[in-house]
Amino acid sequence: MSSSQDTKQAHFNVFLRAAGHHAAAWRHPSTTPELTFQFDYYKRLALTAERGLLDSVFMADGYVGTGRRLEPFTLLSALAAVTTNLGLIGTVGTTYNEPFHVARKFASLDRISGGRSGWNIVTGHTDETAFNFGKQSHLEHSERYRWAEEFVEVTKQLWDSWEEDALVFDKAKGIQFDDSKLHEINYEGKVYKVKGPLNIPRPPQGYPVLVQAGSSESGKELAAQTAEVVFTAQPTLAEGKAFYADVKGRLARYGRTPDQILILPGFSPIIGDTRAEAQELEDELNSFHDIDRHIAALSERFGIDLTGYPLDAPVPEILNPKGIEDVNGSKSRHQLILDMLRSDANLTLRQVVNRLSAARGHLTFTGTPIEVADVIEQWLDEQGADGFNLMPPIYPEGLDSFIDKVVPELQNRGRFRTAYEGATLRENLGLAVPANRFSASAASGIASAN
Amino acid sequence: MSSSQDTKQAHFNVFLRAAGHHAAAWRHPSTTPELTFQFDYYKRLALTAERGLLDSVFMADGYVGTGRRLEPFTLLSALAAVTTNLGLIGTVGTTYNEPFHVARKFASLDRISGGRSGWNIVTGHTDETAFNFGKQSHLEHSERYRWAEEFVEVTKQLWDSWEEDALVFDKAKGIQFDDSKLHEINYEGKVYKVKGPLNIPRPPQGYPVLVQAGSSESGKELAAQTAEVVFTAQPTLAEGKAFYADVKGRLARYGRTPDQILILPGFSPIIGDTRAEAQELEDELNSFHDIDRHIAALSERFGIDLTGYPLDAPVPEILNPKGIEDVNGSKSRHQLILDMLRSDANLTLRQVVNRLSAARGHLTFTGTPIEVADVIEQWLDEQGADGFNLMPPIYPEGLDSFIDKVVPELQNRGRFRTAYEGATLRENLGLAVPANRFSASAASGIASAN
Numbered sequence: 001m002s003s004s005q006d007t008k009q010a011h012f013n014v015f016l017r018a019a020g021h022h023a024a025a026w027r028h029p030s031t032t033p034e035l036t037f038q039f040d041y042y043k044r045l046a047l048t049a050e051r052g053l054l055d056s057v058f059m060a061d062g063y064v065g066t067g068r069r070l071e072p073f074t075l076l077s078a079l080a081a082v083t084t085n086l087g088l089i090g091t092v093g094t095t096y097n098e099p100f101h102v103a104r105k106f107a108s109l110d111r112i113s114g115g116r117s118g119w120n121i122v123t124g125h126t127d128e129t130a131f132n133f134g135k136q137s138h139l140e141h142s143e144r145y146r147w148a149e150e151f152v153e154v155t156k157q158l159w160d161s162w163e164e165d166a167l168v169f170d171k172a173k174g175i176q177f178d179d180s181k182l183h184e185i186n187y188e189g190k191v192y193k194v195k196g197p198l199n200i201p202r203p204p205q206g207y208p209v210l211v212q213a214g215s216s217e218s219g220k221e222l223a224a225q226t227a228e229v230v231f232t233a234q235p236t237l238a239e240g241k242a243f244y245a246d247v248k249g250r251l252a253r254y255g256r257t258p259d260q261i262l263i264l265p266g267f268s269p270i271i272g273d274t275r276a277e278a279q280e281l282e283d284e285l286n287s288f289h290d291i292d293r294h295i296a297a298l299s300e301r302f303g304i305d306l307t308g309y310p311l312d313a314p315v316p317e318i319l320n321p322k323g324i325e326d327v328n329g330s331k332s333r334h335q336l337i338l339d340m341l342r343s344d345a346n347l348t349l350r351q352v353v354n355r356l357s358a359a360r361g362h363l364t365f366t367g368t369p370i371e372v373a374d375v376i377e378q379w380l381d382e383q384g385a386d387g388f389n390l391m392p393p394i395y396p397e398g399l400d401s402f403i404d405k406v407v408p409e410l411q412n413r414g415r416f417r418t419a420y421e422g423a424t425l426r427e428n429l430g431l432a433v434p435a436n437r438f439s440a441s442a443a444s445g446i447a448s449a450n
Numbered sequence: 451m452s453s454s455q456d457t458k459q460a461h462f463n464v465f466l467r468a469a470g471h472h473a474a475a476w477r478h479p480s481t482t483p484e485l486t487f488q489f490d491y492y493k494r495l496a497l498t499a500e501r502g503l504l505d506s507v508f509m510a511d512g513y514v515g516t517g518r519r520l521e522p523f524t525l526l527s528a529l530a531a532v533t534t535n536l537g538l539i540g541t542v543g544t545t546y547n548e549p550f551h552v553a554r555k556f557a558s559l560d561r562i563s564g565g566r567s568g569w570n571i572v573t574g575h576t577d578e579t580a581f582n583f584g585k586q587s588h589l590e591h592s593e594r595y596r597w598a599e600e601f602v603e604v605t606k607q608l609w610d611s612w613e614e615d616a617l618v619f620d621k622a623k624g625i626q627f628d629d630s631k632l633h634e635i636n637y638e639g640k641v642y643k644v645k646g647p648l649n650i651p652r653p654p655q656g657y658p659v660l661v662q663a664g665s666s667e668s669g670k671e672l673a674a675q676t677a678e679v680v681f682t683a684q685p686t687l688a689e690g691k692a693f694y695a696d697v698k699g700r701l702a703r704y705g706r707t708p709d710q711i712l713i714l715p716g717f718s719p720i721i722g723d724t725r726a727e728a729q730e731l732e733d734e735l736n737s738f739h740d741i742d743r744h745i746a747a748l749s750e751r752f753g754i755d756l757t758g759y760p761l762d763a764p765v766p767e768i769l770n771p772k773g774i775e776d777v778n779g780s781k782s783r784h785q786l787i788l789d790m791l792r793s794d795a796n797l798t799l800r801q802v803v804n805r806l807s808a809a810r811g812h813l814t815f816t817g818t819p820i821e822v823a824d825v826i827e828q829w830l831d832e833q834g835a836d837g838f839n840l841m842p843p844i845y846p847e848g849l850d851s852f853i854d855k856v857v858p859e860l861q862n863r864g865r866f867r868t869a870y871e872g873a874t875l876r877e878n879l880g881l882a883v884p885a886n887r888f889s890a891s892a893a894s895g896i897a898s899a900n
Contacts, residue, residue, distance in 0.1 A: 026619065026621070026626065027621045027624060029621075033619045033626070034617070034619055037561050037650070037651060038561075039530070039531065039561070039562040039563075043531070062649065063550060063551075063554070063649065064649060065649050066626075066627055066632065066649060068626075069650075070558045070561060070562060070650070071554050071555050071557075071558035071559075071650065073523055073524055073527070073555065074523055074524075074527040074555055074558040074559045074562055075527070075558065075562065077523070077524040077525070077527035077528045078527045078528060078530055078531040078562050079531070080489070080528055080531075081489065081493070081528040081529070081530075081531035081532050082531050082532070096548065096550075096551075097548075097551070098546065098547075098583055100513060100546075100582045100583060101513075101546075101547070104513070104521050105521050105523065105524055107521075108520045108521035108524040108525065109524045111487050111488075111489070111520060112489040112520060112524055112525065112528050113489075128645075131644075131645035132550045132644055132645055132646065133548055133550060133644070134642060134643040134644065167484070169476065169483045169484055171476070171477045171479075171738075174477060174738070174740050174743075176476065176483070176516075176518075177516055182516065192584060193584040194581075194582055194583070194584065195578075195581035195582055196582065199512065199513065199514060199515050199516060200487070200519075200520070200521065201487060288621075288624070290624050293624075
């Protein structure tokens with residue numbers, strides 16, 4: 001069934017993650033956590049996603065901790081070689097990288113994949129990260145976002161530094177490049193100073209699809225200014241709708257229109273052929289849950305020691321709004337807890353931790369494929385989402401069941417594509433190739449962007 | 451035919467490079483320079499190399515200029531997904547990168563490829579590079595090598611920071627990692643300060659195969675200290691033998707033995723079924739040669755203006771030994787010219803430039819497959835090489851003819867493998883997996899490397 005003009009269709013990304021998104025997924029009998037570092041495991045997941053016509057897969061990243069993941073540029077490039085239409089989105093942080101390297105690697109990945117790359121822009125969040133790069137402490141939250149803004153601006157200018165027709169390869173005349181189509185950028189900001197041009201042609205997509213996942217005030221503003229896809233954690237439709245309206249409402253001040261950004265909340269459906277079957281899987285996953293470890297992890301993430309508090313009493317004062325203001329940690333995740341407490345002030349520490357552990361505060365739902373499709377349809381129709389960032393609770397089964405059971409249901413309802421619209425990620429997401437700032441005005445010689 | 455114990459066998463790397471290694475390759479009718487940025491082009495070359503049982507392919511890199519190449523981590527990762535035995539060597543510079551990022555990406559590539567990665571360690575060489583990273587000028591030559599030494603030491607410690615059996619995944623007990631097998635490195639040198647551990651397990655090969663290509667005094671010393679494969683430009687057997695003896699002779703002071711390093715001079719054979727046919731191809735390539743452009747490129751590379759000098763008079767004073775001492779450029783390439791002048795003091799500027807343009811000063815030879823095999827055999831027997839870094843003058847034909855005509859001849863002579871010896875690059879090169887510094891002494895808890 002093809003799409004009707006009146007029916008909003010869903011976009012889906014799949015968030016790759018070790019054995020699955022439930023914190024206890026790796027202990028479930030059906031998962032094989034040893035495969036976390038095997039390429040063939042990710043290849044199988046990517047081919048499943050592509051069989052299901054999903055828009056993209058996404059690999060997160062960080063520069064500290066025990067990891068449990070392959071590095072995104074290397075993994076996504078390898079996946080590019082074995083897939084054809086699937087988008088390939090990777091996290092790359094702006095605080096400890098060089099814009100030139102990041103622009104170059106994305107230009108290369110975009111070319112290798114024929115225009116299927118996406119960049120999830122993050123600023124990182126712990127002092128522990130800083131220690132791996134010779135720094136004494138992590139940058140303060142708003143300072144990180146200022147760096148990120150500059151970083152993204154530099155990479156965009158570098159991608160523009162080759163006009164599309166800069167490559168000539170005129171064998172008879174012996175001319176490889178049209179020098180007038182290569183541009184120094186001579187960027188000089190408060191943080192970065194980069195001459196350019198980049199040493200690889202502009203990506204087929206112009207820029208990789210720009211993705212943002214911060215839901216703090218600075219994160220939302222950076223998203224409105226820069227992002228084309230937003231990953232976000234919205235545990236209820238009410239919160240999803242508020243976030244959706246908030247972010248789309250910020251676009252006008254940057255001269256952007258609501259269709260230039262796709263909001264994809266995380267969604268972790270536990271799917272069973274019957275409700276009872278789905279509930280059984282949820283219970284089984286929760287039975288592997290180790291609450292002490294999760295409280296320790298949460299403590300590390302927020303830089304607040306939450307151990308020792310009673311589990312079944314209301315959450316400790318330290319997690320409440322007053323305590324949060326001073327923390328240079330992950331404000332988005334803090335906001336999530338505030339949202340939970342706002343909707344139910346009596347939540348216990350155990351309840352908060354349980355909700356975060358199921359899918360780290362993202363939307364969860366346990367039910368049949370029909371019911372999962374209902375949830376998706378409702379979020380689309382009520383302006384809560386343009387689609388979802390799928391976070392299967394366990395891999396590979398959680399993805400298989402979505403592809404084999406939910407996708408056909410959505411297709412029958414006219415809510416999902418029955419074939420890829422195009423060859424690039426931008427084409428499948430309905431996003432335009434950004435104009436090259438140099439192409440219109442380029443006359444001759446080396447022009448400067450500043 | 452299997453190898454005899456008395457017969458030294460060759461190892462071969464293939465140096466990937468746009469349309470080919472002859473400077474005019476892109477103008478030859480058989481090449482398609484437009485494919486330079488197409489993954490399928492490199493995939494075809496890699497599959498040819500693997501069909502020929504070659505040890506590895508190599509992708510160079512730089513952070514300035516018009517590039518004409520895909521970025522190594524992304525390209526090699528994509529090639530990993532479509533090959534099985536072929537080694538994948540990439541250049542990554544030490545002056546403008548972070549050891550943590552480089553260690554992490556190589557660990558990931560090594561894992562994706564099942565132990566087939568190699569790292570060509572370079573220090574970079576122009577101020578133009580510095581301008582793309584917010585720096586005013588490039589580091590001075592010996593300072594760069596000091597940074598490189600530290601950089602490599604940090605990455606090795608990071609690779610060791612996970613003992614091989616750190617991953618446990620005990621579902622019953624709920625234990626994913628053995629914390630006592632993860633180690634902070636707490637490295638604190640003059641340049642780098644890195645806490646660790648790395649956030650990905652140790653590479654299957656322990657470390658990627660470490661490659662070095664600097665042939666300056668500092669380069670040779672870094673090679674003797676660190677490298678397991680050396681790429682080098684040695685235009686004659688006499689020079690090759692001297693270099694071979696020099697580098698192998700330096701190993702003892704680092705407690706290493708001659709078999710722990712493989713010396714692979716660059717080799718650009720122009721192959722024809724008859725001598726006349728080969729000569730015809732060489733003449734054809736030279737007919738596309740644009741000497742003015744090459745003099746300009748040489749000027750840029752050395753930071754010396756060579757334009758305006760008479761082409762057919764002896765080389766200008768500025769290129770002679772006195773002029774070279776002060777240049778913070780590519781000393782190895784300078785040394786090459788000195789070597790040329792030493793063997794023939796009357797060389798003209800045109801002759802020097804012609805020799806560099808054929809294969810940038812590497813060994814060239816024009817002849818039949820039998821004659822090419824003779825050259826290889828002689829270099830092996832006279833201690834000039836452990837094999838070669840193949841630099842086909844034109845792609846893909848120059849590689850095809852080597853694989854289809856020279857490889858079988860070498861196999862018939864017992865000079866090349868008839869099947870891959872192993873699954874990893876180390877196994878095929880006959881190099882051991884380095885011991886993990888933490889494994890022997892690790893008792894319990896977090897140990898420090900310093």
